[in-house]
Amino acid sequence: MLKIRNLSASIDGKMILKGINLDVNAGEVHAIMGPNGSGKSTLAAVLTGRNLYEITEGQVTYLGKDLLTMAPEDRARAGIFLGFQYPIEIPGVSMANFMRTAVNEIRKFKGQQPMNASDFMKLIREKIALVEIDTKLINRSVNEGFSGGEKKKNEIFQMAMLEPMLSILDETDSGLDIDALKIVANGVNMLKRPDNASIVITHYQRLLDYIVPDFVHILYDGRIVKSAGKELAVELEAKGYDWIKNHDGDE
Amino acid sequence: MYIETEKISLNESLVDLFNSNRSLLLRASTDHVNALRMQAIDQFKKIGIPTKKDENYKYYDLDPVFSRKYDVHFSRKKIDFNISDLFKCDIPELDTDLLILLNGWYYENGNHDDLMKQGVVMGSLALAAVEYPQLFEQHYGRYADIKSDGLVAFNTAFALDGIFIYVPDNVMLERPVQIINIVMDKVDSMVQHRNLIVLGKNSKASIVICDHSLSANQFLTNSVTEIVASENSSLDYTRVQNEHNGAAQISSTFIHQLADSRVSTNTISLHGGFIRNNLNVMLAGKGCENNMYGLSLSDKFQHVDNSTLIDHAMPNCTSNQKFKGVMDDMASGVFYGKIFVRKDAQHTHAYQGNNNILLTDDAKINTRPHLEIYADDVKCSHGATVGQLDENAMFYLQSRGIGSKEARLMLMTAFAHEIIDQIKVDPLKDRIYDLVNKRLRGELSRCNSCAMNCN
Numbered sequence: 108m109l110k111i112r113n114l115s116a117s118i119d120g121k122m123i124l125k126g127i128n129l130d131v132n133a134g135e136v137h138a139i140m141g142p143n144g145s146g147k148s149t150l151a152a153v154l155t156g157r158n159l160y161e162i163t164e165g166q167v168t169y170l171g172k173d174l175l176t177m178a179p180e181d182r183a184r185a186g187i188f189l190g191f192q193y194p195i196e197i198p199g200v201s202m203a204n205f206m207r208t209a210v211n212e213i214r215k216f217k218g219q220q221p222m223n224a225s226d227f228m229k230l231i232r233e234k235i236a237l238v239e240i241d242t243k244l245i246n247r248s249v250n251e252g253f254s255g256g257e258k259k260k261n262e263i264f265q266m267a268m269l270e271p272m273l274s275i276l277d278e279t280d281s282g283l284d285i286d287a288l289k290i291v292a293n294g295v296n297m298l299k300r301p302d303n304a305s306i307v308i309t310h311y312q313r314l315l316d317y318i319v320p321d322f323v324h325i326l327y328d329g330r331i332v333k334s335a336g337k338e339l340a341v342e343l344e345a346k347g348y349d350w351i352k353n354h355d356g357d358e
Numbered sequence: 359m360y361i362e363t364e365k366i367s368l369n370e371s372l373v374d375l376f377n378s379n380r381s382l383l384l385r386a387s388t389d390h391v392n393a394l395r396m397q398a399i400d401q402f403k404k405i406g407i408p409t410k411k412d413e414n415y416k417y418y419d420l421d422p423v424f425s426r427k428y429d430v431h432f433s434r435k436k437i438d439f440n441i442s443d444l445f446k447c448d449i450p451e452l453d454t455d456l457l458i459l460l461n462g463w464y465y466e467n468g469n470h471d472d473l474m475k476q477g478v479v480m481g482s483l484a485l486a487a488v489e490y491p492q493l494f495e496q497h498y499g500r501y502a503d504i505k506s507d508g509l510v511a512f513n514t515a516f517a518l519d520g521i522f523i524y525v526p527d528n529v530m531l532e533r534p535v536q537i538i539n540i541v542m543d544k545v546d547s548m549v550q551h552r553n554l555i556v557l558g559k560n561s562k563a564s565i566v567i568c569d570h571s572l573s574a575n576q577f578l579t580n581s582v583t584e585i586v587a588s589e590n591s592s593l594d595y596t597r598v599q600n601e602h603n604g605a606a607q608i609s610s611t612f613i614h615q616l617a618d619s620r621v622s623t624n625t626i627s628l629h630g631g632f633i634r635n636n637l638n639v640m641l642a643g644k645g646c647e648n649n650m651y652g653l654s655l656s657d658k659f660q661h662v663d664n665s666t667l668i669d670h671a672m673p674n675c676t677s678n679q680k681f682k683g684v685m686d687d688m689a690s691g692v693f694y695g696k697i698f699v700r701k702d703a704q705h706t707h708a709y710q711g712n713n714n715i716l717l718t719d720d721a722k723i724n725t726r727p728h729l730e731i732y733a734d735d736v737k738c739s740h741g742a743t744v745g746q747l748d749e750n751a752m753f754y755l756q757s758r759g760i761g762s763k764e765a766r767l768m769l770m771t772a773f774a775h776e777i778i779d780q781i782k783v784d785p786l787k788d789r790i791y792d793l794v795n796k797r798l799r800g801e802l803s804r805c806n807s808c809a810m811n812c813n
Contacts, residue, residue, distance in 0.1 A: 155757055156753075156756070156757070157753055158753075173499060178756070178762070179753060180756040180757075180759050180760060180761050180765075181758070182757075183757055183759035183760075184759045188757075189757050191757075194754070195669070195748075195753075195754040197748075197751045197755070197772060198753065198772060198776075199771070199774075199775040200755075200768050200769070200771075200772045200774025201775065205755070205758070205760075205768075205769075206728070208611040208760050208764065209755075209758035209759050209760055212759045212760050212764070216759070226539075248772075266756065268741060269758065279523045283730065303448040312573050
């Protein structure tokens with residue numbers, strides 16, 4: 108589904124990603140872990156088309172297409188979803204209007220008719236139950252005045268609404284208490300299908316108790332320095348990131 | 359020096375215009391109006407059209423607007439048009455009591471019998487001067503100070519008609535009153551109408567003004583509106599300005615509020631070549647509330663200039679101002695706002711805000727919020743922002759599959775939302791929301807340049 112080859116990216120002349128290689132296939136859950144500043148969020152932003160970064164080298168293909176030349180909205184329409192680490196507040200744009208526009212733009216891209224109002228409300232009610240947020244939030248402005256937990260649950264709600272092929276969740280667990288974490292993880296697990304895939308970016312192993320990854324990659328200083336199965340997360344938790352830093356030095 | 363000579367000749371030519379039509383002007387009006395007319399032309403001779411040397415007009419040169427050749431009519435000119443055609447051209451059609459101004463003249467459009475039974479007067483200003491002299495003379499020219507601004511003096515010297523509205527004590531109007539102010543002619547014209555709106559004690563009214571140009575000629579409108587809100591009265595006053603790029607509009611509104619009155623104004627500048635709104639509020643009684651909102655959307659070479667003055671003359675009054683602007687292409691805008699709190703106006707609450715979005719590097723805004731406070735127990739604040747569309751918000755919308763054009767539109771509409779939301783008449787709010795959306799989509803300008811070929 109996703110092939111990343113030797114991907115390098117910089118911001119303001121500073122290299123952040125220094126040759127990333129990663130393959131993600133349908134049905135897989137990949138966890139990317141790493142210390143602060145290792146480039147985790149940059150990787151998520153580059154894959155979803157944030158224009159702050161300059162791609163200096165490498166290719167990314169998604170479903171056979173050159174991902175890096177696509178506009179952010181076209182990536183979303185083709186099934187890529189980013190769960191934001193810091194969801195953006197947009198005063199004056201209601202959640203309902205935002206989601207209706209997004210759902211219909213994606214439907215239009217697929218050659219489908221816009222969804223009528225009653226089907227849309229039905230879909231909202233169905234998906235909102237998944238993340239246990241108050242339906243009143245739908246009439247509020249996007250993320251405005253939402254609590255930290257509500258913002259993260261709202262990301263998973265949007266993911267449920269848009270049914271992406273590839274979800275990239277950027278530190279969705281940060282700032283969540285254990286109950287909210289379970290709800291978020293449960294939402295992600297419920298949305299898992301054999302034909303879709305997820306990349307879960309996290310600093311801590313905690314989230315991976317609830318979302319069980321098929322692969323764990325450790326990102327350090329812009330490179331994937333270690334890849335293994337889910338046991339790697341446990342090992343990392345026990346030994347700490349210093350282990351990786353030293354390990355990297357050895358190579 | 360050259361500009362100076364030119365300026366003198368412009369003012370002289372405008373005085374000449376008065377002198378050569380003096381008998382027509384004087385014949386058309388009552389003694390009271392004419393006495394003010396003569397004072398006003400004397401005053402105009404002294405101060406003339408404001409120049410960039412005037413602090414309040416320093417960002418825009420009025421000379422080009424006034425120096426064009428315009429026809430000026432000193433009696434009603436017959437223009438063929440059909441009222442039903444109006445609504446095809448983006449004027450909100452609402453359940454209202456409708457008044458029409460055509461090139462500054464009241465256009466007879468049925469009567470308002472049910473309102474007349476309650477003692478309400480609505481119609482021609484010229485007629486009201488004759489039919490209700492006592493009421494008229496008590497207010498006409500009392501609030502619009504000819505010394506303060508040459509444009510007010512110019513209007514007072516030339517105005518012949520306009521709208522007069524009187525709502526008696528204790529009468530609450532159920533329906534909004536809609537004034538459709540049309541300029542339409544086969545020649546370039548200058549229009550100077552004058553409105554007077556008087557609200558009695560404990561009365562309530564909602565007034566909507568739609569400014570519209572219906573032919574492709576160049577127009578200059580220099581209007582003055584005086585509004586009196588008596589004790590404990592309540593007024594919502596919404597203005598939608600939608601003229602074409604060849605139209606210039608200067609609109610000076612003077613609001614005089616007595617104790618415990620509540621006035622909200624909302625000025626939506628959708629379209630127009632040059633728009634200047636002067637909004638002057640005198641809080642002349644205790645416990646008044648004034649809300650003043652404005653939204654301007656401009657592109658190409660359009661210019662929207664909002665100048666406000668809130669005079670807190672009495673204690674325990676609240677004023678709240680918020681103006682927002684979106685400037686695209688080469689458009690420019692000005693916000694010049696002043697809150698004046700006099701020595702006796704203790705316990706004043708006053709707020710003033712101005713937020714702008716510039717969509718291009720060439721768009722421009724000059725913003726000058728200004729407080730002048732002489733009382734010591736007050737709460738006043740002001741603030742201004744100028745920025746671009748929020749990049750993070752843009753990316754958030756795009757990351758959900760929303761195209762960049764649609765995302766920009768959503769963010770601009772959201773920016774405008776705060777102002778439109780203040781409109782209290784729901785059907786009007788919905789219509790204005792539609793119009794703003796259309797405007798931001800660029801669909802309104804087509805209608806504006808159509809010269810009535812809108813069907």
